[in-house]
Amino acid sequence: MQNQKNKQTQVSMKTGQRFPLTIKRLGIDGEGVGYFKRQVVFVKGALPGEEIVCEVTKVHRKFAEGRVRKIRKASPDRTKAPCPYYDRCGGCQLQHLSYEGQLREKKDVVRQAFERYTKLSLDRIEFPDTVGMEDPWRYRNKSQMQAGNADNKLIVGLYQTDSHRLIDIEECIVQHPKTDEVTRTVKEILEHLNIPAYNEKKRTGVIRTIVTRAGFETGEVQVVLVTATDKLPKEDLVVEKIMERLPFVESVVHNVNSRKTSLIFGDETRVLAGKEKIRETLGDLSFDLSARAFFQLNPVQTKKLYDLAKEAAALTGKEKVADAYCGVGTIGLWLADGAKEIRGMDVIEASIEDARKNAARLGVDHAVYEVGKAETWLPKWNQEGWKPDVLVVDPPRSGLDDSLLDTIRRVNPKRIVYVSCNPSTLAKNTNVLVKGGYRLKKLQPVDMFPQTAQVEAVASFELS
CATH class of the missing domain: 2.40.50.1070 (OB fold (Dihydrolipoamide Acetyltransferase, E2P))
Structure with missing residues (x-):
């Protein structure tokens, strides 16, 4: 019986097989997504709305990968990639898609993640269009x-x-x-x-x-x-x-x-x-950066991203702010003029040294930075009588781990500002936060890396 069940879930396609395919959407890695006999096919270089002839290149248990053999109906957003390495290099995935199309599809990638991993209706949440760049080239520092x-x-x-x-x-x-x-x-x-x-x-x-x-x-x-x-x-x-x-x-x-x-x-x-x-x-802040220090790769968009984080934090000058994954202190120092106190932490010692020096040089004397994990420092500070009103998190692509999510539920800050570089882990973490009593107020996609499939988002949560 189990063998029969496995056979039913096995994708019934073969390598080299060709068939017509309509592309429905973009996947999280920038590939086109279509369905052949109700089975998922990921096609590199294909765009939503296109009708193509697909050739299967690899078959997995629950999906297949393919390539474009012929475009029967091209997307109006299809454009010629200007980079001579584009068809070989793995750095960019979307140069063949107009920039307007990239912004639209990146918002849809965020929507897909929330539809897949949560039961929230984004129609009831403030969910604006993706914040893009005026010039989406030459942006990486x-x-x-x-x-x-x-x-x-x-x-x-x-x-x-x-x-x-x-x-x-x-x-x-x-x-x-x-x-x-x-x-x-x-x-x-x-x-x-x-x-x-x-x-x-x-x-x-x-x-x-x-x-x-x-x-x-x-x-x-x-x-x-x-x-x-x-x-x-x-x-x-x-x-x-x-x-x-x-x-x-x-x-x-x-x-x-x-x-x-x-x-x-x-x-x-x-x-x-x-x-x-x-x-x-x-903006008005300057940062000293050592070789290994983390700093946002797109400074033009970073200003917009941090302004959105500041707006989500809704500071009045009375709030205590905890800045998890603080790096060299960029987000916390960006918020400092509206906060009563900033406390940040990061596991990289060099980053914390830079954060302390940056704060001192900028005259921000109400910022404290410590080496270590948020799940260690937040409970410690809580026991000492210090509890954040606002928690800012800017985690890696893996998102918030279970121990930090448990810590957040125990400490219960009034607001959480979540700066995400992975819609899937953001959606999964949102599920846990909502179950823990938080309400997702706003979800703002931000294009930090034009021409790539990556999309950031700033999510603002409020304790119900």
Whole structure:
């Protein structure tokens, strides 16, 4: 009986099979979603409303993946991707969709997540259109380009989607121009000095990643060379050439990551030249950023995102605000002028050091920052008689874990401002918060990463 049941749930398609398919919507990774004999098919590059001929590329137990063999009816939002690497690079997913279409579909992705994981009716909740950009290009202030070898040459770029094949990228049109220039030049310097890329399989070589961060407002630039070795060969020459050819670079840093991991940074970081940190400005606030410090990648949209968070916090000057996942203190310091006190926490010690220094430099003397998890500090502060009126959370894509959700229910702040980078985990967490007595007041999608499938959202909750 169980075998029969399994057969019923098995997708009855074969690799290479072709059939007409109407695309109904976009999936969370930017692929078109259609249904063949009531079974789900995900098709990279297909757009909602299109009628295509689909070829099955992979069959899973409950769904299939396919590619476009022919477009019989194209979407009016379909456009030609301007990037020459677009069909190979895994960095962007939606350059073939007009920007107006991207904003519309990203709102729908948020809607889909809430329809799938909650019983809430978004028609009864304030749910505006996605907040977009006037110019949705050249917005990223940080690049992390992987190093590799091809035909005995050093290449630097990004991995192809669902592959470990590195695409050599000379220019990325969603990156700040300075990050492109620095990456290209550093690559040429390393090539000229015969410093090899790290080979993951053979565990040989040196350079793993070239990380570049550029201040949009300040113009300050930092380059980080991540190596698999404790020492950077020809270190003095590398630094000399970088400072000679890139005089605007204010900070050259070496980070060591000798572990077998997909994480970019290791634990050991040292400054080779210039400053340890660069400065970036958001509105009237400026922040000092160390190599590993988290900072929003799109400063133009970050101002809009933080203004929305501030609006959701509804501060009057009397509130105590807890800032979980605070990083270098950006959101909390953005809210500080309307709060009685800010308390933030983060598990990365360097970020907390930066947050404390940022607060001191900005004259924000009512902000406290601690190393550790929110689920540790919130109960501790609660026992000491300090309870937040407003809790701000900006978690990773995995969302809030169970222990923090339990802590929130015990501490019961009046309002929660949830800045999300994953609609699915936001929806799942919303379920728990609603059961715990909170009401979702507003759900605002924000496009922090144009041309990609990613969508952020600011959700505001109030204790019922």
